[in-house]
Amino acid sequence: MNLNRVKNKTISLDNLRTNFQEIEPDLTPKEAIEESNRCLYCYDAPCIKACPTSINIPSFIKKIASGNLKGSARVIMESNPVGASCARVCPTEELCEGACVLNNASLPIMIGNLQRHATNWAIKNNEQLFQAGEATGKSVAIIGGGPAGLSAARELARLGYEVTIFEAKDKAGGLDTYGIVSFRLPQEISLWEVEQVEKLGVKIQTNTKVGKDIKAEEIISNYDAVVLAIGMSKVPMLGIEGEEAEGVLDAIEFVEGTKTPPLDQEFIGKKVVVIGAGNTAIDAATCSVRLGAGDVKMIYRRTEKEMTAYEFEYEFAKQDGVEFRWLTQPKRIIQDEAGKVKALECIRMELGEPDDSGRRRPTPIPGSEFTMEVDAVIKAIGQTRYVHLIEEFGLEHNKGIVKIDAATHQTSNPKVYAAGDVIFGDGQGEAMVVTAAQQGKLTAHAIHKQFITNEATLESV
Amino acid sequence: MADLRVNFAGIQSPNPFWLASAPPTNSGYQVQRAFEAGWGGAVWKTLGEPILNVSSRFAGTHFNGQRVAGFNNIELITDRPLEENLKEIYETKKRFSNHAVIASLMVEPKQEKWHEIVKRVQDVGVDGFELNFGCPHGMAERGMGSASGQVPELVEKQTYWAKEAAKVPVIVKLTPNITDITATAYAAVQGGADAISMINTINSLAGVDLDSWNTIPHVAGKGAHGGYCGPAVKPIALNMVAECARHPEINVPISGIGGISTWKDAVEFMLMGAGSVQVCTAAMHHGFSIVEDMIDGLNNYLDSKGIAALDGLIGQSVEKYSDWGNLDLNYKIVARINNDVCINCNKCHIACEDTSHQCIDMLTSENGNAYLEVREEDCVGCNLCSIVCPVDGAIDMVEIPNGEPMTWNERQAAIKLPICNS
Ligand SMILES: Cc1cc2nc3c(=O)[nH]c(=O)nc-3n(C[C@H](O)[C@H](O)[C@H](O)COP(=O)(O)OP(=O)(O)OC[C@H]3O[C@@H](n4cnc5c(N)ncnc54)[C@H](O)[C@@H]3O)c2cc1C
Ligand SMILES: Cc1cc2nc3c(=O)[nH]c(=O)nc-3n(C[C@H](O)[C@H](O)[C@H](O)COP(=O)(O)O)c2cc1C
Ligand code: SF4
Numbered sequence: 001m002n003l004n005r006v007k008n009k010t011i012s013l014d015n016l017r018t019n020f021q022e023i024e025p026d027l028t029p030k031e032a033i034e035e036s037n038r039c040l041y042c043y044d045a046p047c048i049k050a051c052p053t054s055i056n057i058p059s060f061i062k063k064i065a066s067g068n069l070k071g072s073a074r075v076i077m078e079s080n081p082v083g084a085s086c087a088r089v090c091p092t093e094e095l096c097e098g099a100c101v102l103n104n105a106s107l108p109i110m111i112g113n114l115q116r117h118a119t120n121w122a123i124k125n126n127e128q129l130f131q132a133g134e135a136t137g138k139s140v141a142i143i144g145g146g147p148a149g150l151s152a153a154r155e156l157a158r159l160g161y162e163v164t165i166f167e168a169k170d171k172a173g174g175l176d177t178y179g180i181v182s183f184r185l186p187q188e189i190s191l192w193e194v195e196q197v198e199k200l201g202v203k204i205q206t207n208t209k210v211g212k213d214i215k216a217e218e219i220i221s222n223y224d225a226v227v228l229a230i231g232m233s234k235v236p237m238l239g240i241e242g243e244e245a246e247g248v249l250d251a252i253e254f255v256e257g258t259k260t261p262p263l264d265q266e267f268i269g270k271k272v273v274v275i276g277a278g279n280t281a282i283d284a285a286t287c288s289v290r291l292g293a294g295d296v297k298m299i300y301r302r303t304e305k306e307m308t309a310y311e312f313e314y315e316f317a318k319q320d321g322v323e324f325r326w327l328t329q330p331k332r333i334i335q336d337e338a339g340k341v342k343a344l345e346c347i348r349m350e351l352g353e354p355d356d357s358g359r360r361r362p363t364p365i366p367g368s369e370f371t372m373e374v375d376a377v378i379k380a381i382g383q384t385r386y387v388h389l390i391e392e393f394g395l396e397h398n399k400g401i402v403k404i405d406a407a408t409h410q411t412s413n414p415k416v417y418a419a420g421d422v423i424f425g426d427g428q429g430e431a432m433v434v435t436a437a438q439q440g441k442l443t444a445h446a447i448h449k450q451f452i453t454n455e456a457t458l459e460s461v
Numbered sequence: 462m463a464d465l466r467v468n469f470a471g472i473q474s475p476n477p478f479w480l481a482s483a484p485p486t487n488s489g490y491q492v493q494r495a496f497e498a499g500w501g502g503a504v505w506k507t508l509g510e511p512i513l514n515v516s517s518r519f520a521g522t523h524f525n526g527q528r529v530a531g532f533n534n535i536e537l538i539t540d541r542p543l544e545e546n547l548k549e550i551y552e553t554k555k556r557f558s559n560h561a562v563i564a565s566l567m568v569e570p571k572q573e574k575w576h577e578i579v580k581r582v583q584d585v586g587v588d589g590f591e592l593n594f595g596c597p598h599g600m601a602e603r604g605m606g607s608a609s610g611q612v613p614e615l616v617e618k619q620t621y622w623a624k625e626a627a628k629v630p631v632i633v634k635l636t637p638n639i640t641d642i643t644a645t646a647y648a649a650v651q652g653g654a655d656a657i658s659m660i661n662t663i664n665s666l667a668g669v670d671l672d673s674w675n676t677i678p679h680v681a682g683k684g685a686h687g688g689y690c691g692p693a694v695k696p697i698a699l700n701m702v703a704e705c706a707r708h709p710e711i712n713v714p715i716s717g718i719g720g721i722s723t724w725k726d727a728v729e730f731m732l733m734g735a736g737s738v739q740v741c742t743a744a745m746h747h748g749f750s751i752v753e754d755m756i757d758g759l760n761n762y763l764d765s766k767g768i769a770a771l772d773g774l775i776g777q778s779v780e781k782y783s784d785w786g787n788l789d790l791n792y793k794i795v796a797r798i799n800n801d802v803c804i805n806c807n808k809c810h811i812a813c814e815d816t817s818h819q820c821i822d823m824l825t826s827e828n829g830n831a832y833l834e835v836r837e838e839d840c841v842g843c844n845l846c847s848i849v850c851p852v853d854g855a856i857d858m859v860e861i862p863n864g865e866p867m868t869w870n871e872r873q874a875a876i877k878l879p880i881c882n883s
Contacts, residue, residue, distance in 0.1 A: 029853055030851070030852060030853060037527070041747050041751075043748055059750075059753065059754065062751070062754055063754050063757070063758065065723075066723040066724060066725060066754055066758050067723075067725060067758070068724065068754055068757060068758035068761055068762075070761045070765075071754060071757040071758055071761055
């Protein structure tokens with residue numbers, strides 16, 4: 001997100017929907033031509049290496065400059081099946097744009113925005129960019145239709161596999177469809193990517209929760225290979241008194257509520273506290289502002305320095321009027337007679353010696369308790385894992401992080417592969433849409449390689 | 462996916478994009494890399510003698526921050542021995558039998574010299590020859606290159622000599638350093654050329670250094686005119702291709718060269734009659750990989766137009782290119798400013814006010830907003846305002862009805878008619 005390009009910064013209380021429209025305007029045709037011609041078309045370009053999906057960035061930008069927008073969109077989507085979403089949600093200053101050689105000479109190329117420009121063209125012109133491959137006769141089940149699952153499905157379909165995605169929700173797309181705030185990623189973008197995959201003949205069985213509506217064993221025995229791409233689950237419990245009170249919300253569910261109309265009018269003028277200072281916490285806070293909340297605070301037990309949100313997210317939240325309370329830990333949620341949140345008791349912290357993560361460990365300052373009046377408390381302190389389902393599949397895991405062979409993405413059951421947030425942690429990638437997409441792609445290629453090798457062995461017998 | 466294959470005067474190539482005879486085609490290593498990148502053909506760096514060159518060879522013309530709007534060079538033909546080149550041509554053709562390998566040749570204007578080189582090169586196996594009658598510097602002083610390319614008789618004779626020995630198609634590459642390119646093109650056809658190509662580079666001096674007062678480039682403090690190419694020369698080259706294409710007695714295929722950087726440039730040359738296109742500067746600026754978008758962009762363009770093969774494109778605009786005397790004097794267009802798109806830079810106003818017909822008014826609306834308006838009755842339809850306008854779609858040039866068509870030629874005929882009768 002390029003904060004300088006965000007033009008309309010006012011919040012409407014009359015029409016909340018306008019607050020959730022994409023805030024950064026598309027590049028105008030003039031901007032797109034000027035910016036694309038500014039790209040140097042470097043050889044062995046660092047931006048390509050900085051993109052987890054290795055999009056050939058100079059190539060797609062050159063195609064914008066030459067007026068070949070279809071070709072441009074194809075280059076993007078070829079490497080990244082959710083390239084339209086990534087154009088909006090990738091932390092580009094940490095990735096491609098951060099690597100641009102022009103950072104030192106002038107200003108980096110707006111790669112994300114150019115990527116959005118090209119994929120928007122494909123969306124508007126309703127272009128089907130890829131075709132299914134010749135049928136191999138092999139079938140693959142994919143559990144979870146988020147970025148990782150869709151990416152694996154797209155590649156497998158292009159390689160000629162018969163693919164079925166099982167998706168618990170009403171629509172596929174995962175967090176792109178339900179989890180990332182609309183004003184950065186409108187739902188229709190993610191749904192276009194889903195449609196691109198469906199048009200390759202991939203079956204998407206929505207409203208089907210594996211483990212409940214269909215057994216794990218059944219899937220394992222009915223398909224030649226299985227990809228587990230279920231992502232992560234709810235926000236964990238804080239483990240403090242009063243957590244069950246009405247008005248204590250899970251940040252991911254809260255954001256999900258803003259992705260599909262109607263928008264909740266209940267927050268207008270209210271006092272909201274968000275617990276946490278990561279990406280999801282920022283999203284919850286800025287969504288609260290857009291729902292009309294009168295006062296939004298984020299509380300975090302460490303300091304500004306240790307927060308995990310990106311710099312631009314922090315800036316954005318500040319511009320939105322979100323207040324930050326550092327070195328503050330929630331202790332107790334106080335309810336009124338009706339069981340509704342009334343206040344939050346907190347305690348001040350100080351930083352001690354570094355812990356395992358290398359960050360200084362926060363410890364409470366005795367006697368520094370204080371209370372804040374609040375109408376809602378939103379928890380954004382990470383995500384739990386679908387341990388139960390992982391165990392139903394009989395897979396080895398470490399606290400819900402599925403173990404894989406890094407080269408093949410195979411789990412402890414060689415027929416079952418895993419990609420995306422379900423393997424995030426233990427030093428395996430970052431929880432980003434773009435890494436999930438890359439892992440899905442690599443998993444598909446690994447499956448294909450496995451089948452080809454098997455066939456070759458069979459033939460040689 | 463359209464069929465991009467070309468059969469150019471009998472030379473087959475998988476697509477119409479060839480590298481022009483120049484540094485990019487200096488060696489087998491380079492040409493093979495180019496074919497791997499997707500180029501359909503290559504015209505080898507001109508073979509001939511002697512093997513010598515200068516150091517400090519090129520200069521770029523940078524325009525307002527954009528690099529290489531034009532490109533200037535004072536280098537000569539190949540700086541590598543003929544035997545080496547022949548060996549590499551042979552190896553390249555062996556590895557890439559479907560790609561077009563064309564040898565560019567330049568020798569003294571003597572029959573036996575032409576026979577000798579044609580035979581030697583032909584023996585290693587090439588798909589065609591291109592006779593370099595265009596190089597404007599170095600060789601010209603010795604009666605070769607553009608020196609012979611500027612004299613129609615010499616073009617005809619040398620083409621004839623090359624043809625006497627050649628068993629593969631012969632393309633004659635023309636110099637633009639001449640008043641009427643159709644004169645030498647016609648001479649080439651008379652000499653038996655199977656095809657013509659144009660343009661070679663245009664006489665140029667890239668610049669003068671403000672501190673040392675040396676020419677750019679200079680060789681030990683001295684300069685000499687070079688040859689200009691790159692995006693800046695495209696309109697000149699396009700006109701020359703079009704003039705030859707519409708000439709009733711020049712009926713051989715044309716390979717278009719000069720400032721081609723993108724698939725769009727290539728489409729324009731093909732519409733104006735080019736059966737293949739050649740590229741030098743754009744490849745030198747960005748590397749061989751640019752051909753990928755040339756192919757992809759051309760393919761997508763043809764698909765979007767529902768054209769299955771290049772025949773549907775080549776020459777389609779030639780009949781629209783005519784003489785001034787055939788233009789309708791009654792056709793009228795005027796500028797119209799779209800105020801919702803206009804960003805009020807006022808550049809159109811001052812361009813028209815100072816340098817055209819003073820018909821764009823700067824006005825203020827009732828609610829105090831500045832806006833621009835064209836007085837259509839005074840507008841001559843010169844296009845200047847829309848050319849200087851920085852925003853797409855802010856100024857449209859629209860046609861307005863203005864009586865029956867009448868060309869200059871028709872007008873002259875109408876005036877002359879009574880005189881003849883009297
Ligand atoms: C609020 C929030 C904001 C974020 N913002 C960004 C951002 O700006 N940029 C960025 O790069 N990343 C962001 N992320 C991270 C990113 O969304 C994830 O890393 C990415 O979506 C992971 O993809 P995935 O396919 O592994 O999982 P998910 O997107 O979580 O998809 C998993 C899918 O599996 C389905 N599923 C789960 N269980 C079952 C079951 N039992 N049966 C069937 N289906 C099942 C789910 O319904 C879901 O559709 C954000 C995450 C959150 C929570
Ligand atoms: C450095 C340089 C060397 C060239 N050498 C030759 C040559 O040896 N033979 C030839 O026929 N043309 C030569 N040319 C001309 C090119 O083949 C081509 O006609 C011209 O550059 C126009 O195309 P462009 O605008 O794509 O560069 C040379 C051009 C350059 C820039
Ligand atoms: S490009 Fe540079 S390094 Fe290469 S030959 Fe020319 S001057 Fe030398």
